[in-house]
Amino acid sequence: MADSRFFKSSGHLSLRGIAALTGAAVAAAVEDRRVNDVAPLERAGKDDLSFFDNVKYLDAFTASGAGACFVRKKYAPRAPKGMALLITENPYLAYALTAQKFYPEPPGEGISPKAVIEKSARLGKDVSIGAGTVIGGGVVIGDGCRIGPLCSITHTLMGKRAVIHPGVHIGQDGFGFAPGPEGILKVPQLGRVIIGDDVEIGAGTCIDRGAGPDTIIGDGCKIDNLVQIGHNVRLGKYVIITGQCGIAGSTQIGDGAMLGAQSGLAGHLSIGAGAKLAGRSGVMRDVPAGETYGGAPAIPIKEWRRQMAAMLKLGKK
Amino acid sequence: MADSRFFKSSGHLSLRGIAALTGAAVAAAVEDRRVNDVAPLERAGKDDLSFFDNVKYLDAFTASGAGACFVRKKYAPRAPKGMALLITENPYLAYALTAQKFYPEPPGEGISPKAVIEKSARLGKDVSIGAGTVIGGGVVIGDGCRIGPLCSITHTLMGKRAVIHPGVHIGQDGFGFAPGPEGILKVPQLGRVIIGDDVEIGAGTCIDRGAGPDTIIGDGCKIDNLVQIGHNVRLGKYVIITGQCGIAGSTQIGDGAMLGAQSGLAGHLSIGAGAKLAGRSGVMRDVPAGETYGGAPAIPIKEWRRQMAAMLKLGKK
Amino acid sequence: MADSRFFKSSGHLSLRGIAALTGAAVAAAVEDRRVNDVAPLERAGKDDLSFFDNVKYLDAFTASGAGACFVRKKYAPRAPKGMALLITENPYLAYALTAQKFYPEPPGEGISPKAVIEKSARLGKDVSIGAGTVIGGGVVIGDGCRIGPLCSITHTLMGKRAVIHPGVHIGQDGFGFAPGPEGILKVPQLGRVIIGDDVEIGAGTCIDRGAGPDTIIGDGCKIDNLVQIGHNVRLGKYVIITGQCGIAGSTQIGDGAMLGAQSGLAGHLSIGAGAKLAGRSGVMRDVPAGETYGGAPAIPIKEWRRQMAAMLKLGKK
Numbered sequence: 001m002a003d004s005r006f007f008k009s010s011g012h013l014s015l016r017g018i019a020a021l022t023g024a025a026v027a028a029a030v031e032d033r034r035v036n037d038v039a040p041l042e043r044a045g046k047d048d049l050s051f052f053d054n055v056k057y058l059d060a061f062t063a064s065g066a067g068a069c070f071v072r073k074k075y076a077p078r079a080p081k082g083m084a085l086l087i088t089e090n091p092y093l094a095y096a097l098t099a100q101k102f103y104p105e106p107p108g109e110g111i112s113p114k115a116v117i118e119k120s121a122r123l124g125k126d127v128s129i130g131a132g133t134v135i136g137g138g139v140v141i142g143d144g145c146r147i148g149p150l151c152s153i154t155h156t157l158m159g160k161r162a163v164i165h166p167g168v169h170i171g172q173d174g175f176g177f178a179p180g181p182e183g184i185l186k187v188p189q190l191g192r193v194i195i196g197d198d199v200e201i202g203a204g205t206c207i208d209r210g211a212g213p214d215t216i217i218g219d220g221c222k223i224d225n226l227v228q229i230g231h232n233v234r235l236g237k238y239v240i241i242t243g244q245c246g247i248a249g250s251t252q253i254g255d256g257a258m259l260g261a262q263s264g265l266a267g268h269l270s271i272g273a274g275a276k277l278a279g280r281s282g283v284m285r286d287v288p289a290g291e292t293y294g295g296a297p298a299i300p301i302k303e304w305r306r307q308m309a310a311m312l313k314l315g316k317k
Numbered sequence: 318m319a320d321s322r323f324f325k326s327s328g329h330l331s332l333r334g335i336a337a338l339t340g341a342a343v344a345a346a347v348e349d350r351r352v353n354d355v356a357p358l359e360r361a362g363k364d365d366l367s368f369f370d371n372v373k374y375l376d377a378f379t380a381s382g383a384g385a386c387f388v389r390k391k392y393a394p395r396a397p398k399g400m401a402l403l404i405t406e407n408p409y410l411a412y413a414l415t416a417q418k419f420y421p422e423p424p425g426e427g428i429s430p431k432a433v434i435e436k437s438a439r440l441g442k443d444v445s446i447g448a449g450t451v452i453g454g455g456v457v458i459g460d461g462c463r464i465g466p467l468c469s470i471t472h473t474l475m476g477k478r479a480v481i482h483p484g485v486h487i488g489q490d491g492f493g494f495a496p497g498p499e500g501i502l503k504v505p506q507l508g509r510v511i512i513g514d515d516v517e518i519g520a521g522t523c524i525d526r527g528a529g530p531d532t533i534i535g536d537g538c539k540i541d542n543l544v545q546i547g548h549n550v551r552l553g554k555y556v557i558i559t560g561q562c563g564i565a566g567s568t569q570i571g572d573g574a575m576l577g578a579q580s581g582l583a584g585h586l587s588i589g590a591g592a593k594l595a596g597r598s599g600v601m602r603d604v605p606a607g608e609t610y611g612g613a614p615a616i617p618i619k620e621w622r623r624q625m626a627a628m629l630k631l632g633k634k
Numbered sequence: 635m636a637d638s639r640f641f642k643s644s645g646h647l648s649l650r651g652i653a654a655l656t657g658a659a660v661a662a663a664v665e666d667r668r669v670n671d672v673a674p675l676e677r678a679g680k681d682d683l684s685f686f687d688n689v690k691y692l693d694a695f696t697a698s699g700a701g702a703c704f705v706r707k708k709y710a711p712r713a714p715k716g717m718a719l720l721i722t723e724n725p726y727l728a729y730a731l732t733a734q735k736f737y738p739e740p741p742g743e744g745i746s747p748k749a750v751i752e753k754s755a756r757l758g759k760d761v762s763i764g765a766g767t768v769i770g771g772g773v774v775i776g777d778g779c780r781i782g783p784l785c786s787i788t789h790t791l792m793g794k795r796a797v798i799h800p801g802v803h804i805g806q807d808g809f810g811f812a813p814g815p816e817g818i819l820k821v822p823q824l825g826r827v828i829i830g831d832d833v834e835i836g837a838g839t840c841i842d843r844g845a846g847p848d849t850i851i852g853d854g855c856k857i858d859n860l861v862q863i864g865h866n867v868r869l870g871k872y873v874i875i876t877g878q879c880g881i882a883g884s885t886q887i888g889d890g891a892m893l894g895a896q897s898g899l900a901g902h903l904s905i906g907a908g909a910k911l912a913g914r915s916g917v918m919r920d921v922p923a924g925e926t927y928g929g930a931p932a933i934p935i936k937e938w939r940r941q942m943a944a945m946l947k948l949g950k951k
Binding site for chain 3: 467505614620
């Protein structure tokens with residue numbers, strides 16, 4: 001059971017209802033059973049629903065005391081006796097839908113009296129802003145945005161339903177310097193940050209505003225913690241960027257691309273739609289749409305695998 | 318035109334005036350023309366001044382509607398018809414100078430009533446400090462410093478005209494632990510952070526104070542976002558450090574060195590004046606003055622290029 | 635002498651007392667001498683105690699004006715004339731003990747009136763909380779914790795005597811998304827962060843709460859700046875994690891393991907007790923207990939050294 005100091009459950013559900021919600025198949029003999037909560041395989045008891053998605057946890061699955069479990073068809077025979085099975089080819093998605101049902105997002109907490117909001121900022125309906133957060137003049141925040149504590153947001157136009165975690169900094173000057181005979185000259189940063197709808201941005205992430213063009217974060221992008229996004233970067237829709245990635249100025253990333261953690265992308269590159277980067281990729285050239293790259297400098301995944309195998313050999317003897 | 322919600326233009330300029338300001342050459346036939354604003358190549362119209370500096374954007378240059386443009390002499394013949402040319406060998410620097418003229422730095426906003434400043438801190442003239450920022454006892458901040466919101470600054474002596482972006486943490490304990498028979502002992506961190514004049518520090522960057530010696534950031538250093546600088550690090554003057562670099566304790570970096578993004582430097586190293594590191598360098602040994610290194614472990618750039626070429630081959634067949 | 639604006643010394647000590655405190659050996663002829671302070675080799679004068687631990691600084695040792703110095707027996711003959719020697723095989727630890735004696739941790743500053751603490755949070759005795767820090771509902775903070783300014787802490791149960799540096803974010807949602815036919819679904823994050831006793835967490839570090847299981851930081855863990863710890867990560871006791879490391883979701887790290895700076899660990903891995911990772915390791919597989927690994931992908935240190943030697947050759951000719 002999730003800790004009630006932090007989470008409020010909305011009650012119990014029948015397996016029939018869960019099957020209807022998720023599209024999972026459940027045997028008629030058990031569809032009247034009820035579960036009171038979701039829980040991980042190791043901690044779930046007979047009134048809990050769990051999920052088995054990653055084969056690494058097969059042992060936890062076969063030993064689990066969960067009363068019910070989402071599982072792929074091929075693993076159903078490995079289930080412990082007495083466990084009610086909800087058969088689905090996407091157990092994680094089915095779990096997510098059910099967990100949302102048990103634990104609906106609590107209503108926003110509104111605007112903290114400890115937030116600092118310039119008068120000329122425009123906030124939509126149902127916006128939450130956490131304590132200590134600073135919203136600059138002229139900023140626009142769309143309906144339903146939830147902004148955590150201790151963020152700073154300037155020079156930004158933000159769409160609807162963004163989720164901004166604590167300590168995010170958006171809209172500050174990009175790193176624009178022109179070396180000249182009299183030292184290093186600061187280049188005025190005259191663009192904005194344009195954020196689409198349904199974007200999520202992780203704790204400690206920094207997004208610089210454009211230098212002249214705008215920095216653009218497309219609809220549905222999900223950005224993890226401690227990511228650095230330079231000026232003029234353009235993300236398409238539904239781009240996924242995991243922890244500690246860095247994207248240098250003016251690089252463009254197409255719809256649905258996925259960046260593995262700690263990857264670094266040089267400036268002025270184009271990453272095609274649907275491209276994937278393995279974790280810790282060091283990208284120095286364009287990546288074509290739909291391709292998977294890895295390594296530093298990043299190369300097609302097949303070449304990278306061969307390269308790694310060859311390098312492992314170099315260390316062996 | 319820069320978004321007037323965020324930026325105030327100071328009016329129009331003649332090409333003659335811009336040529337005088339930047340040293341660019343302009344044909345007599347067009348020197349009376351005026352421009353109202355600066356804009357990137359793709360968005361500039363007939364009353365805008367743009368710049369063409371990176372050959373990657375040659376197509377944008379040849380198709381640009383900009384009324385005037387800074388350009389190197391060799392690319393002048395590629396300009397679209399009707400564009401007035403400002404010929405210079407450093408278009409980016411010329412643009413920076415002109416953009417500063419159109420958009421002079423607005424005056425500082427003074428000390429936010431929401432900043433938290435210990436009584437024994439000493440602030441110079443014309444200092445700005447953003448909301449939520451915490452300045453510790455004994456800290457000295459020089460004239461003209463602009464410190465963003467949500468920063469913490471302790472144990473620090475800061476020179477003049479520093480620009481500190483949001484969420485910067487300066488002067489906290491370095492990572493000093495001595496493993497002993499009774500566990501891990503914390504080593505008191507008894508030094509300070511000494512920051513010279515005209516330093517700029519990016520959002521989310523952390524600079525630990527010295528352990529006994531001081532941590533030193535020389536005049537004119539420019540540090541990007543999410544950089545980690547360990548205790549006792551000494552940066553000379555005009556060192557440029559791009560995003561997400563990390564410098565371990567007691568490493569010294571000479572004047573004018575440049576560190577590519579996401580580079581990591583081991584502790585107790587010496588990086589010579591004017592040395593350059595490619596992005597994602599992993600530096601385990603000293604780097605001589607004036608040399609360019611890359612790779613991990615970092616090696617001279619020529620060797621690194623050969624190494625990369627050989628590694629690419631390893632992946633090919 | 636440490637800057638009195640920032641540090642208060644508690645007075646002088648005799649070498650006899652210091653020897654008793656640290657277990658170092660001192661010649662009878664000098665054991666009545668006193669020192670007034672600790673100082674680094676280059677800055678120490680005749681009334682200061684220093685330490686010589688890293689052979690890189692042998693020149694500084696032989697030229698030091700320190701009145702007394704901790705040194706290993708083998709280097710004693712290299713000491714400058716007149717320096718009183720405190721012979722110990724762990725000079726850094728001896729220095730740490732003595733520096734703590736000179737500069738005892740000042741008492742905590744209590745709860746800042748500028749902190750924002752939910753009513754349902756429970757704070758132990760002698761807790762300090764800095765300005766701007768936000769403590770969420772239900773959070774438990776143990777006795778003697780010192781939490782710096784501008785931190786956010788939610789969904790967390792924290793043990794005793796933690797030291798949390800400025801700008802740390804603990805307990806926010808992990809990066810949990812399930813891609814589905816109707817877009818990217820957010821997975822409710824229903825776990826907590828459980829922090830043991832005597833933990834230290836560096837500036838700007840982010841620790842996400844568990845997705846269902848908890849995220850666990852064991853007793854005595856020391857975590858440096860700008861580290862990213864994903865949901866469900868479990869650290870054993872006395873794990874040391876240096877700057878800018880990233881640990882992806884559900885990875886487990888055994889007691890006493892040490893992670894070099896900027897290392898990245900993929901998710902769902904197991905790193906054994908006492909394992910060590912070189913800086914910038916990219917860990918894609920489990921690491922056995924007690925082993926030292928390096929490289930990306932990380933391999934046993936001996937193989938990595940051979941690999942590096944072979945790679946250096948690739949660049950040479």
